[in-house]
Amino acid sequence: MRILLIEDEHKIAQALKKALEQENYAVDVSYDGDDGYAMATTEPYDLNIIDWMIPGSYNGIEVIKAMRQAKVHTPVLLLTAKGTTADRTTGLDSGADDYLVKPFALEELLARVRALLRRPVEVQQTILTVGDLSLNTVTFEVKRGSKTIELTGKEFALLEYLMRNQGRPNNKDSIISHVWDYNADVLPNTVEVYVKYLRQKIDDNFSTKLLHTVRGFGYKIEAK
Amino acid sequence: MRILLIEDEHKIAQALKKALEQENYAVDVSYDGDDGYAMATTEPYDLNIIDWMIPGSYNGIEVIKAMRQAKVHTPVLLLTAKGTTADRTTGLDSGADDYLVKPFALEELLARVRALLRRPVEVQQTILTVGDLSLNTVTFEVKRGSKTIELTGKEFALLEYLMRNQGRPNNKDSIISHVWDYNADVLPNTVEVYVKYLRQKIDDNFSTKLLHTVRGFGYKIEAK
DNA sequence: GCGCTTTTTTAAGCAAACCTTAAGTAGCCA
DNA sequence: TGGCTACTTAAGGTTTGCTTAAAAAAGCGC
Numbered sequence: 001m002r003i004l005l006i007e008d009e010h011k012i013a014q015a016l017k018k019a020l021e022q023e024n025y026a027v028d029v030s031y032d033g034d035d036g037y038a039m040a041t042t043e044p045y046d047l048n049i050i051d052w053m054i055p056g057s058y059n060g061i062e063v064i065k066a067m068r069q070a071k072v073h074t075p076v077l078l079l080t081a082k083g084t085t086a087d088r089t090t091g092l093d094s095g096a097d098d099y100l101v102k103p104f105a106l107e108e109l110l111a112r113v114r115a116l117l118r119r120p121v122e123v124q125q126t127i128l129t130v131g132d133l134s135l136n137t138v139t140f141e142v143k144r145g146s147k148t149i150e151l152t153g154k155e156f157a158l159l160e161y162l163m164r165n166q167g168r169p170n171n172k173d174s175i176i177s178h179v180w181d182y183n184a185d186v187l188p189n190t191v192e193v194y195v196k197y198l199r200q201k202i203d204d205n206f207s208t209k210l211l212h213t214v215r216g217f218g219y220k221i222e223a224k
Numbered sequence: 225m226r227i228l229l230i231e232d233e234h235k236i237a238q239a240l241k242k243a244l245e246q247e248n249y250a251v252d253v254s255y256d257g258d259d260g261y262a263m264a265t266t267e268p269y270d271l272n273i274i275d276w277m278i279p280g281s282y283n284g285i286e287v288i289k290a291m292r293q294a295k296v297h298t299p300v301l302l303l304t305a306k307g308t309t310a311d312r313t314t315g316l317d318s319g320a321d322d323y324l325v326k327p328f329a330l331e332e333l334l335a336r337v338r339a340l341l342r343r344p345v346e347v348q349q350t351i352l353t354v355g356d357l358s359l360n361t362v363t364f365e366v367k368r369g370s371k372t373i374e375l376t377g378k379e380f381a382l383l384e385y386l387m388r389n390q391g392r393p394n395n396k397d398s399i400i401s402h403v404w405d406y407n408a409d410v411l412p413n414t415v416e417v418y419v420k421y422l423r424q425k426i427d428d429n430f431s432t433k434l435l436h437t438v439r440g441f442g443y444k445i446e447a448k
Numbered sequence: 449g450c451g452c453t454t455t456t457t458t459a460a461g462c463a464a465a466c467c468t469t470a471a472g473t474a475g476c477c478a
Numbered sequence: 479t480g481g482c483t484a485c486t487t488a489a490g491g492t493t494t495g496c497t498t499a500a501a502a503a504a505g506c507g508c
Contacts, residue, residue, distance in 0.1 A: 098238075115245075139392045140441045152466060153440035190468060192484060215476070215483070376455055414457055416495060437495070439465070 002026045006036035007051040033058030052080040068095045075116045103181035128163040131223035162221040171218035226250045230260035231275040257282030265294050276304040285318045292319045299340045327405035352387040355447035386445040395442035
């Protein structure tokens, strides 16, 4: 699947490109409206992700309109910093197929991309388990054995990410980019702090530890 | 199940498409009468949802009439902004099978869609219960034990939504999109206020509380 | 339609929970 | 040991949820 990303903020563009490539999409990036329009109308993409606010003679909305006029019907996911109803309307009226307000978490973007590309609904397990630890993504319940564990939002998000990637070390950068907003500027230390919180709740008081540090490579959760 | 939605207001069209897709329907959208008529008569749909007021040489009513003349008998749910008896008659006379006045809550549309598609009476229970609390979706009666409880419209809608999703936390955004009209622009605080009203009526004066806050994840109703 | 009541929504203040940072400590490996 | 990485603790700033009151909107009887 080929995706065109039109986004002028380099940092964000690179982060998104990387994340999308990790999901095995082929990603081209364009940094302004003119170039973006040219690429969108000449190359065959399966999806365009377009930022509303971009430099050049076209802004995001105008790129979409021009594209549609040129009879290019590739689905478009519009990114914008504003979230008012009026903006939402303008965005969807212009021909965008979906709409995402910044800042968003990477997981959210990936979900929308999957939806627009109508990927087979992956086998999204409801209940993740590692050893005697279980996490229910519908009820948000977490249990170790028969003991229910209360987690905060961030703790839950971190644990879910680690459990979805169980068995392999996840470095702090990838944890940050998946659990926090794409442009959140949190320190690696924040992850360390959350790992401590998590350990307090899921590992302290239990003899077999599940959350392991792999020095230099990150954290992994594993039953062993 | 495949649904064709003929609706020119993009914002509404997208909102409905998304909601229907969440219920696992395949949804095509057409934005005017001519295109809509063409699609309705060439593609095999299980249901058409048609807005009365749409641009093009056909309006909604005329699309239905033309469809029927072309011997296409797909059920039709007609949407309209007007709610007078005269309109209702005209609408149903033209060959529509059901009729919904805008603005409506999402839940109402979904219920009608299910009815028209004659989906197995899945979780369409008339009486919902949680512990000793019961809610009759037909008579609108709500009781806690033997005590009858008077609720306002919004309170009732909120309670029904929570009871249909009992056991799991529902965040404010999803509550808003299911309990309020699709184009309502209410604040999360509104939900908080309604939760307080509901608690006053169903939980205060009772020792076991049913409506729980799950910080960061939403509200859930549960017996335990 | 006009006032009155009821319902719905917004606003603002407060408390508690949560998130993040900073700074110091401990542990690992050359 | 020195340098780096990870761990720990505590403190502040921010966010979230609760509550109250009042404004706005919708219903209702006349």
